[in-house]
Amino acid sequence: MLGADLQVPVKGGRLVPYANLDYAASAPCLEPVNAAVAAALPAYSSVHRGAGYASQLTTARYEQARHTVRAFAGARPDDALIFTRNTTDAMNLLARSLPDGTTVVVFDTEHHASLLPWSDAVRLAPPAFPGEAIRAADEALAAVDGPALLVVTAASNVTGELWPIAGLAHIAHRHGARIAVDAAQLVPHRRLNLTALDLDYVAFSGHKLYAPFGAGALIGRPDWLAQASPYLRGGGAVKAVAETTEWSEDPEARHEAGTPNVLGAIALAAACDALSATGWTVLVREEERLLARLRAGLAGIEGVRELSLWGPDHPRVGIVSFVVDGRSAREVAEELSSEHGIGVRDGKFCAHPFVRHLLGTPDGGCDDDTASAVRASIGIGSTEEHVDRLIAALKRLAAS
C-alpha cells in the first residue's frame, strides 16, 4: 500500500503516522497498481491507431485491461465495457444513452452521481426497511408506460448499508424495466457478479478501488449504448466521415472518442487482479473485524450516534457516519486531523437528501453545518491502531 508510512503534522509541529480513515472518498494506491503503471510506461504509446510496436503493445494492454475489468465485474459475454473517468461520468453516459421516453426511477438515498444525471426522474422516499425498497420500486415501475430504468446504489456511501440489488433487479425485470447499479462503494469491499445478480448496468470508479489514475467503468447491455448518440464526438468513435458522419456501432468505440486514459484502465485492471488474488473471503473477514471494532467503539461513546437507515444489524461495508452531540461535523473532523493525524470526511457526502433524512433535518440548507455528519471508512491497509486512535480521540472530544 503506498502511503502506509505517511507522516503528517499535528498541532505543535510534531509528526505522527497518518491514520487514513477516508477510503470511501478515495482509496490509496495498491503497490501492484503502481507497479503495473510503471511497467506500462516505457512502452506507452497511442492506442487503436498506430502500427508501431509500442502502439500495438499499449493497445493490447488497454484491451486486456478491459477484459480483466469485465471479468472482475462478472460481465456477460456480450456486455459492453466503456472506460469512463469515474462513476459520475459513467452514470451521465448512461443517462444520455436512454431510449426516448425512458422513465428513470431513483431513490432519494442516492449519491448525487446517481441522483442527478437524469433530466427527469421519479424519486422515491428513503425506504424504512429493505422490503419497502422493493415494494416502492414495484409500485413505481408498475405505473410506468414504456421503457424504464431503476437506478440504485449497491452500498451506501453514507451508512455503508448494502441494498437488496438482486431483489430490485428481479422486480425491475418483472416490469420489463432495466436496473443500473452504482457500485462505487461496493466493489472495493465485496465481490460483484453482474451476471449472477442479473443487473443490466454497473458503474464504478478506479480511485475508490485503489487505482487513483482517473479511470472508471460503465458495464452493461450493449444495445442502448450502440444506438445512443455518442457521448463524446471525435476520432475513434466513427466508421466514416464525409458530408455526414457514420458513427461506430461498437458501443465501446462509439463512446470512447479521443485518446483514452490508457494508464487509468491499466491501473484499474491491476487493482481488480490484486483484489481477486487476495480473495474476497480474506478481504471481507478482515474488514468485518475492523468494522465491528470501530462500531463497538463508537457505540460506547456517550454523545456519539451512528447514522443508519435500516438499523444497526443490517449488513454493511466498512463505512460509518456519525454525529457528536454539541459539536459540528466540521469541528470534529478538523480536530481529528489537527490533533490526532486522523483523516475522515465531514459534510453531506454528496448525498444531501439522504443525509438530511438521516439527521431528521429535511429543510436544512446545503451549507448548514449542523446538518452534517462525520464519516470514517476503512479498507485494505486499515489497522486496529487507526480505529483505536479514532475512538480514543472521539472519547476525549465528546467529553470536552
Ligand SMILES: Cc1ncc(COP(=O)(O)O)c(C=O)c1O
Ligand atoms: C456511491 C457513490 N456513487 C458515486 C460516487 C461518485 O464517484 P466519482 O466521484 O468517482 O464519480 C461516489 C463517490 O463518493 C459514491 O460514493
